[in-house]
Amino acid sequence: MASADDTSSKASDRRHLAVVTPAPKELRDEPSEQPASGGEQQPKFSARELNAWFGAQHVLENITLDIASDEVTAIIGPSGCGKSTFIRCLNRMHELEPDARVSGEVLFDGETIYAPTVDPTLLRRRIGMVFQRANPFPAMSIRDNVLAGRRLTGRLRRGEADEIVETALREAALWSEVDYRLGHSSAGLSGGQQQRLCIARALAMQPEVLLMDEPCAALDPVATARLEDLIHSLKGNYTIVIVTHNMQQAARVSSQTAFFLDGALVEYQETDRLFTSPEDPRTEDYLTGKFG
Ligand SMILES: Nc1ncnc2c1ncn2[C@@H]1O[C@H](COP(=O)(O)OP(=O)(O)OP(=O)(O)O)[C@@H](O)[C@H]1O
Numbered sequence: 001m002a003s004a005d006d007t008s009s010k011a012s013d014r015r016h017l018a019v020v021t022p023a024p025k026e027l028r029d030e031p032s033e034q035p036a037s038g039g040e041q042q043p044k045f046s047a048r049e050l051n052a053w054f055g056a057q058h059v060l061e062n063i064t065l066d067i068a069s070d071e072v073t074a075i076i077g078p079s080g081c082g083k084s085t086f087i088r089c090l091n092r093m094h095e096l097e098p099d100a101r102v103s104g105e106v107l108f109d110g111e112t113i114y115a116p117t118v119d120p121t122l123l124r125r126r127i128g129m130v131f132q133r134a135n136p137f138p139a140m141s142i143r144d145n146v147l148a149g150r151r152l153t154g155r156l157r158r159g160e161a162d163e164i165v166e167t168a169l170r171e172a173a174l175w176s177e178v179d180y181r182l183g184h185s186s187a188g189l190s191g192g193q194q195q196r197l198c199i200a201r202a203l204a205m206q207p208e209v210l211l212m213d214e215p216c217a218a219l220d221p222v223a224t225a226r227l228e229d230l231i232h233s234l235k236g237n238y239t240i241v242i243v244t245h246n247m248q249q250a251a252r253v254s255s256q257t258a259f260f261l262d263g264a265l266v267e268y269q270e271t272d273r274l275f276t277s278p279e280d281p282r283t284e285d286y287l288t289g290k291f292g
């Protein structure tokens with residue numbers, strides 16, 4: 001579930017990892033393999049030969065790709081291919097599972113996230129996560145839900161807390177629907193509203209990145225459209241990585257799309273190109289419904 005630690009930090013407030021050592025020079029200047037690239041600028045993330053295991057099960061194999069800053073990147077692929085595992089490696093949530101292991105490298109703003117000196121809790125504040133099922137805390141008010149993560153980072157003055165709540169709810173396109181009932185329980189919100197509340201909770205941490213794992217899976221088409229509008233409005237200020245089973249959604253919201261299959265990255269392209277002229281026949285087979 002999305003605890004405070006799952007949330008992150010902001011594009012306009014670029015900080016360095018407080019306790020991170022710089023990536024080894026060779027990892028930045030001389031990659032052992034040319035990464036699949038999401039753009040020309042310095043990527044937000046660079047995965048290099050990333051492998052992940054659950055016990056003996058090897059679930060990600062040598063994933064090398066760059067994720068562009070302040071854009072939306074979609075991850076698609078059949079169930080079980082490793083999409084969730086991949087994004088959970090980007091904020092070191094994978095390692096919270098028993099018997100989970102990774103090898104390889106993930107650079108975040110050019111700095112390795114797996115160095116022993118990196119504090120994963122601080123990292124997760126900068127790289128927020130939103131899950132398939134909205135998971136607000138039902139015993140808490142809407143206001144307290146938004147502040148749940150922030151309160152773990154220190155005491156807030158009343159005025160400061162009010163401002164954080166309003167800003168995050170406005171950014172999450174929920175303010176006008178809840179401003180008159182901030183003290184009410186989050187349990188009284190619709191599914192789409194609860195999902196936007198979880199996004200507000202993540203945004204209140206001022207993240208730089210939002211990892212979204214099938215955020216619309218439990219939503220109806222109207223709520224899905226609203227969430228896609230929200231993703232469009234956040235793009236440019238946040239780096240967004242979205243896992244989706246909905247091909248139309250990937251095509252609508254993302255600028256880059258990565259297709260995973262059996263733990264491997266098959267193809268990574270500009271979204272328009274991947275959907276109109278995929279290079280790998282397996283991508284085409286997946287897009288045309290031949291498997292998955
Ligand atoms: N907590 C876990 N413990 C053990 N194995 C796991 C765990 N989570 C996932 N796996 C296994 O890792 C592999 C990749 O799973 P992952 O959840 O990353 O797939 P996915 O592409 O997100 O699938 P879906 O589209 O169904 O969400 C699968 O074989 C899955 O069974």
Ligand SMILES: [Mg+2]
Binds near residue numbers: 083
């Ligand atoms: Mg998944």
